[in-house]
Amino acid sequence: MGLEIQDVSVQFGGLAALSEVSFSAAEGVITGLIGPNGAGKTTLFNVVTGMQRPNAGTVRLDGRDLRGISVYRRARLGLGRTFQRLELFGSLTVAENIGVAASMGQRGVVKARSRAIHEIREELLSRLGLTPVANDRADTLPTGSGRVLELARALATRPKVLLLDEPAAGQDTDETERFSGILRDLASDGLAILLVEHDMELVMNVCDAVAVLDYGRIICTGTPAEVRADPEVQAAYLGTVSAAVADA
Amino acid sequence: MHDFIIFTVGGLAAAGIYAITASGLTLTYTTTGIFNWAHGAVGMVCAFAYWQMSIGWGWPTLVSLFVCLFVLAPAIGMLIEVAVMRRLEGVSEAAKLVVTLSVALMLLGVAQWIWNPTTYRALPPLFNNDTLVVGSIRISYNDVTVLILALVVAVGLRLFLYRTRMGVTMRASVDDRTLTSLNGSSAVTNARNAWIVGSVLAALAGILVAPTLTLSASALTLLIVNAYAASVIGRLRSIPMTFVGAVILGLSITYSVAYLPQNPYIQGFEDAVPAIVLFIALLILPSSRLRGHRQLRSREFAFRPSWGGTGLFCASTIIVAVFLVTTVGKADLFSLNRMWGLAIIGLSVIPIVGYAGRLSLCQMTFAGIGATMVGHLGANPLSLLAAAGVCAVIGVIVAIPALRLSGIYFALATAAFAITMDNWVFALPSFNLFGHPYAPFGSGSLTFAPFHIGSLGLTSKTSQFIAGSVAFVILVALIVGVRRSEFGQRLLAMKDSPAACATLGMNGRASLIGVFAFSAALAGVGGGIYGMELGSAAADVFQFFNGLSVLLVMVIFGITSFGAAGLNGVYQGAPFFTNFFPSLTQLPLVLVGFGGILVGTTPNGTIPGSIRPVYLSVARRLPLAASMVAVIGLAWALRLSGAIGNWPMTIIMAVDVALFPVPAYVADYRARTAPPAFGLPERRSKEKRDTRISEAQSANEPIGSADLLATLSGTGGTSGT
Numbered sequence: 014m015g016l017e018i019q020d021v022s023v024q025f026g027g028l029a030a031l032s033e034v035s036f037s038a039a040e041g042v043i044t045g046l047i048g049p050n051g052a053g054k055t056t057l058f059n060v061v062t063g064m065q066r067p068n069a070g071t072v073r074l075d076g077r078d079l080r081g082i083s084v085y086r087r088a089r090l091g092l093g094r095t096f097q098r099l100e101l102f103g104s105l106t107v108a109e110n111i112g113v114a115a116s117m118g119q120r121g122v123v124k125a126r127s128r129a130i131h132e133i134r135e136e137l138l139s140r141l142g143l144t145p146v147a148n149d150r151a152d153t154l155p156t157g158s159g160r161v162l163e164l165a166r167a168l169a170t171r172p173k174v175l176l177l178d179e180p181a182a183g184q185d186t187d188e189t190e191r192f193s194g195i196l197r198d199l200a201s202d203g204l205a206i207l208l209v210e211h212d213m214e215l216v217m218n219v220c221d222a223v224a225v226l227d228y229g230r231i232i233c234t235g236t237p238a239e240v241r242a243d244p245e246v247q248a249a250y251l252g253t254v255s256a257a258v259a260d261a
Numbered sequence: 262m263h264d265f266i267i268f269t270v271g272g273l274a275a276a277g278i279y280a281i282t283a284s285g286l287t288l289t290y291t292t293t294g295i296f297n298w299a300h301g302a303v304g305m306v307c308a309f310a311y312w313q314m315s316i317g318w319g320w321p322t323l324v325s326l327f328v329c330l331f332v333l334a335p336a337i338g339m340l341i342e343v344a345v346m347r348r349l350e351g352v353s354e355a356a357k358l359v360v361t362l363s364v365a366l367m368l369l370g371v372a373q374w375i376w377n378p379t380t381y382r383a384l385p386p387l388f389n390n391d392t393l394v395v396g397s398i399r400i401s402y403n404d405v406t407v408l409i410l411a412l413v414v415a416v417g418l419r420l421f422l423y424r425t426r427m428g429v430t431m432r433a434s435v436d437d438r439t440l441t442s443l444n445g446s447s448a449v450t451n452a453r454n455a456w457i458v459g460s461v462l463a464a465l466a467g468i469l470v471a472p473t474l475t476l477s478a479s480a481l482t483l484l485i486v487n488a489y490a491a492s493v494i495g496r497l498r499s500i501p502m503t504f505v506g507a508v509i510l511g512l513s514i515t516y517s518v519a520y521l522p523q524n525p526y527i528q529g530f531e532d533a534v535p536a537i538v539l540f541i542a543l544l545i546l547p548s549s550r551l552r553g554h555r556q557l558r559s560r561e562f563a564f565r566p567s568w569g570g571t572g573l574f575c576a577s578t579i580i581v582a583v584f585l586v587t588t589v590g591k592a593d594l595f596s597l598n599r600m601w602g603l604a605i606i607g608l609s610v611i612p613i614v615g616y617a618g619r620l621s622l623c624q625m626t627f628a629g630i631g632a633t634m635v636g637h638l639g640a641n642p643l644s645l646l647a648a649a650g651v652c653a654v655i656g657v658i659v660a661i662p663a664l665r666l667s668g669i670y671f672a673l674a675t676a677a678f679a680i681t682m683d684n685w686v687f688a689l690p691s692f693n694l695f696g697h698p699y700a701p702f703g704s705g706s707l708t709f710a711p712f713h714i715g716s717l718g719l720t721s722k723t724s725q726f727i728a729g730s731v732a733f734v735i736l737v738a739l740i741v742g743v744r745r746s747e748f749g750q751r752l753l754a755m756k757d758s759p760a761a762c763a764t765l766g767m768n769g770r771a772s773l774i775g776v777f778a779f780s781a782a783l784a785g786v787g788g789g790i791y792g793m794e795l796g797s798a799a800a801d802v803f804q805f806f807n808g809l810s811v812l813l814v815m816v817i818f819g820i821t822s823f824g825a826a827g828l829n830g831v832y833q834g835a836p837f838f839t840n841f842f843p844s845l846t847q848l849p850l851v852l853v854g855f856g857g858i859l860v861g862t863t864p865n866g867t868i869p870g871s872i873r874p875v876y877l878s879v880a881r882r883l884p885l886a887a888s889m890v891a892v893i894g895l896a897w898a899l900r901l902s903g904a905i906g907n908w909p910m911t912i913i914m915a916v917d918v919a920l921f922p923v924p925a926y927v928a929d930y931r932a933r934t935a936p937p938a939f940g941l942p943e944r945r946s947k948e949k950r951d952t953r954i955s956e957a958q959s960a961n962e963p964i965g966s967a968d969l970l971a972t973l974s975g976t977g978g979t980s981g982t
Contacts, residue, residue, distance in 0.1 A: 064760065086766075112750065
């Protein structure tokens with residue numbers, strides 16, 4: 014089931030930020046969403062999470078229409094996201110950042126609840142390699158680690174669909190490598206992942222499907238190879254240097 | 262009908278004054294993004310200056326008017342812009358608010374310093390009450406003048422903003438300062454023009470309104486709250502809607518005076534009408550959309566207090582209390598006694614403002630409510646609990662409508678609540694509550710018995726002082742517990758990133774209502790204790806302005822710092838100023854104002870920013886710390902044995918406290934391992950971590966087209982590593 018986006022349009026005054034965008038992100042699949050700056054990727058994320066009301070179109074999560082559902086309720090239904098500009102809780106430690114997020118989904122008796130939170134926190138800290146910085150204040154982290162923490166925090170709510178807004182920006186090649194591994198693991202656990210990323214290598218390596226957004230329209234969808242070969246995509250991205258892309 | 266027309270004309274004249282001042286406020290806000298809490302104070306200073314020139318020195322009216330409006334007001338506006346506001350670019354909303362409030366308090370202090378508030382002054386109307394007769398209706402020339410001036414201002418502002426180049430660039434600069442400056446207009450010039458025009462409008466309104474009031478500095482400064490209502494109806498952006506708001510306000514004030522039944526219960530309500538209109542206007546304001554960060558992250562953060570550190574702090578607080586009791590003279594201890602109540606009211610600011618990031622301007626009002634509870638129910642632990650409970654419940658009632666507002670709108674809503682309580686509820690005469698006659702502050706002032714449990718009472722000032730310190734310490738521990746709990750973490754999370762909280766599934770309402778109620782309860786307990794310490798208190802002890810200076814002192818010393826709360830008690834409660842500078846009664850107010858203006862440079866406050874790092878570095882060296890404490894202990898012991906007096910002891914201690922950090926600082930500086938004593942300790946540790954986590958990383962580089970090219974062609978990572 015996963016996430017289905019159908020005919021979503023957003024107007025900012027006279028500017029069409031998104032025009033009739035439709036695609037889906039299925040369970041267990043990593044879907045890449047690429048496009049030049051200003052193509053509407055972040056706006057689409059905002060529509061999906063409820064931070065931006067679309068002028069038309071519907072967003073469905075596991076078949077359920079999300080229209081009129083507030084941001085935090087959507088999150089409780091299983092939408093997790095990270096932000097292009099870091100939105101960490103800077104005054105809290107890394108462990109507390111994850112703990113706060115983990116506490117959202119937990120109900121029940123105080124003791125069992127705090128044990129569950131503790132387990133989620135420890136698991137994510139070690140899985141994402143954040144244990145060495147667990148007690149550091151989040152606003153002292155470098156951007157790359159900050160992005161990993163945002164991912165950890167989103168995962169702590171146990172989402173069904175994960176929206177990642179440029180998670181590899183600010184990470185070095187080793188970190189990116191490690192990150193791809195984590196994403197594949199998550200997908201094989203059955204998570205639907207929607208990935209906005211400028212790091213083409215990461216997108217091409219890790220994504221099962223790719224959609225290309227340009228001036229608010231989907232201009233191409235397909236497997237990474239298909240998308241890479243599409244002349245319209247090459248034109249949208251780089252104009253004349255398409256030869257370089259074909260080589261890659 | 263005849264009366265109705267007269268009231269309407271009077272209401273419209275009042276509306277004219279509100280419109281003039283509110284449009285000045287809106288103008289500076291739209292141009293500079295700063296909501297100017299000092300707007301009323303500027304008008305007040307100009308009104309006093311006008312009185313001085315025309316009455317005091319006997320200058321001709323027109324000359325005085327000209328000097329006030331076109332020399333003094335622009336000069337004040339320019340001074341405020343150059344000396345204060347220019348430094349506020351990229352500073353958080355809270356700091357902006359504190360800075361402009363500080364300017365207001367400072368102007369208030371200076372005005373009361375120059376023009377002693379106990380002297381009666383009145384400003385005659387411009388036309389000696391001559392009237393214009395239209396049919397059967399007499400309209401005073403004053404009212405006519407005000408209406409004409411308001412129209413002139415309306416038309417003039419419209420033409421200025423839409424037809425002149427200066428006006429158009431001023432409007433443009435609010436949308437995007439950088440872009441405007443790229444288009445060849447200077448943001449600095451725009452801001453300066455806005456402050457000048459705003460000041461002139463404030464001065465005009467101040468001079469026009471002064472004849473209808475007695476010339477009182479605080480009344481004139483507070484008059485701005487009326488204008489806030491008009492500005493909020495104009496959504497702080499539209500000048501025509503601001504005029505509509507002014508008309509609504511002016512008419513509702515005069516109609517309420519004219520048509521509400523005349524009885525003592527309603528009288529105060531009439532004074533509170535502007536604040537109530539403001540509150541309603543805020544409630545129908547559409548709530549702001551959730552969005553991520555748009556500009557620089559604010560530089561504030563809240564320490565996570567450890568239990569060990571808290572224990573140390575609490576123990577030292579009690580020791581300091583014992584020290585003061587054994588050394589301070591009887592008369593001084595008598596006035597020093599009130600410091601713990603004020604310190605606890607200072608503590609109450611920490612959860613709501615420091616942790617949750619909501620600017621509550623009504624903590625003193627909750628203190629007042631707590632004081633009335635203790636005053637009426639008796640000075641015992643149960644009535645303190647009752648004070649906490651009642652304040653928490655009222656806090657929830659205020660919070661439910663107000664919490665959808667944020668930033669200055671929330672601050673305005675709490676201010677409206679505080680002023681309504683001041684003007685109306687606290688001034689109510691006796692009424693029946695559950696069959697008992699009840700007047701909030703009795704007939705003028707409320708008397709408090711000393712604190713007692715059963716037959717055990719704190720009769721001596723010494724025992725009261727120590728008990729005050731114990732209460733303070735208990736509440737500090739309570740707040741530390743809250744800060745460290747899941748609830749406290751959620752509050753900080755919501756302050757740091759509302760957008761991330763929502764996308765994690767957090768509905769912040771319950772937490773925010775909870776923290777507001779918690780802070781209100783703390784303030785209630787503080788107010789009860791403050792009342793007991795004072796022995797008798799009138800409503801004006803708990804008025805809005807006193808709450809503002811508590812908030813300002815807290816922000817200056819550190820809004821999340823418990824030491825700041827203690828210092829707030831010492832600063833506002835201790836008799837230093839009256840002892841050392843008996844003639845300078847306005848000095849504390851002016852100093853607070855001055856300190857607040859500097860907040861733009863130390864957003865975390867002086868204790869976490871400068872004082873704590875210095876003494877942490879001493880504390881890390883055990884022998885050094887031990888000797889420092891030993892010298893203090895020795896001086897104290899010498900004083901107790903009678904070998905030295907208070908002055909030598911104070912000097913020894915001051916020198917001790919000032920000198921011991923020096924070797925620690927020097928050692929830190931040499932070693933370069935520990936955080937530096939001054940400045941930003943976190944910066945260096947961040948660099949250290951950068952290398953620890955990943956050696957090869959240039960993390961903060963934005964992605965450019967070159968990166969894209971490289972990655973698409975498969976040659977490298979994101980940034981050139």
